[in-house]
Amino acid sequence: MEIVVTTASLVPITRVVMNQKYRTLPRRANSVPRPVDGAHQSTPAKVSHSILLLGSDYAISWGVRTHALALPGHLARELPTRTGVGADIDVLSTAGMGMGDVETLVSDRDLQQYDAVVVLTGVGDAFTLAPTDRWESRVRGLIATLRSEMTPAAPILLVGTEAPSHVKICRTREDGLTDQWAHTLNALSSRICDDTPGAFYTEPTPVPATALDPVDLIRFKSPAAHRAWAASIARQLNVILDRPRPISAEKAEQPQDVSQRLTALNRLGILYTAPEARFTRVVRRARDLFGTEGAAFSLITDRHQWNKAMVGFDLSEVSIQESFCATTVQSGRPFVVEDAWADPRITFDTFVRFYAGFPIMAPDGTRVGALCVFDANPRSASTIDVGYLEELAAEIGRELAESPTVPTPAVA
Incomplete structure (x- = not known):
């Protein structure tokens, strides 16, 4: 005491x-x-x-x-x-x-x-x-x-x-x-x-x-x-924790203006940079899983689709007017095209006939790109399990979240 x-x-x-x-x-x-x-x-x-x-x-x-x-x-x-x-x-x-x-x-x-x-x-x-x-x-x-x-x-x-x-x-x-x-x-x-x-x-x-x-x-x-x-x-x-609130309606599919996406891309600091094994590995797995000719992780600016990682084809850039992934990013939903040559939604000439893509979000929830698989021949949508595509897109999202964001010059 x-x-x-x-x-x-x-x-x-x-x-x-x-x-x-x-x-x-x-x-x-x-x-x-x-x-x-x-x-x-x-x-x-x-x-x-x-x-x-x-x-x-x-x-x-x-x-x-x-x-x-x-x-x-x-x-x-x-x-x-x-x-x-x-x-x-x-x-x-x-x-x-x-x-x-x-x-x-x-x-x-x-x-x-x-x-x-x-x-x-x-x-x-x-x-x-x-x-x-x-x-x-x-x-x-x-x-x-x-x-x-x-x-x-x-x-x-x-x-x-x-x-x-x-x-x-x-x-x-x-x-x-x-x-x-x-x-x-x-x-x-x-x-x-x-x-x-x-x-x-x-x-x-x-x-x-x-x-x-x-x-x-x-x-x-x-x-x-x-x-x-x-x-x-x-x-x-x-x-x-209680059950989580779905963000599909709040973030994943809400309208986003171009400036919001460009800001998120600038903060990520990966646009127009060298290929990285962590992304290529996921893209290759997507191609192998779905048995398509090609697959890509694409970033969407106000003018271009730029492929940060791509397997099966060697194509670094596509204009926004001819980009399947731009539609995927704008919609915030999975986008599947069985035959682009017969689909009224596709109004441009393209060698790609089959496409399936899922949007990818930056750490702040902004949609900045898409993971996609594609073929030069038409395919049925039933050959693609969108759930698996979503899981692989989320894996790329986790890689983006684990990377330090850095300031970069405004994208062109």
């Missing part, structure tokens, strides 16, 4: 000291790598869950230069392996913010679009020994705000605060007072979520040593650490 009293008596003094130290952390944090790409990751699919990561800590994606290797990218890949559908991950984060600051991030955000919100923050609160009554008030206030703005069925997942000693720039003793304070705040958060319908708590994820190599151990946060957190969050989301 004397130890508890002594420790408690030191809290006010320690709180002052830690608040002073906390002001020096931004200088240390400035040397830590952070992503330079957009804070959105996606595993494109016909049906997807839309998730918002909110707060600081792992939501910042410390330690890497692209969100594809951080929590958003890993979660976009981990969640579909459990739910069987796609995932769209948005991030709203600010370094150094505490639980009391999180509400400001969503003040002008439409939360109705999300199937779940994941809150990650609190290391700063634990480091500065935030009073427990203040913490409780802020957690309850944030949950109430989110609940009032989200759809009734959408859950809130509160991820426990990581021990400050695990954050290298904090330089605190393992199992010291700040770590104990994090444990206290987490226990309080867990009780609050137990008492609040639609709110759920999950413990912070210890990254197993076996998952880290020597380079990981000296990094601030490595891709392996982000992957471990993503797997833990995905497991919890899989339990609490």
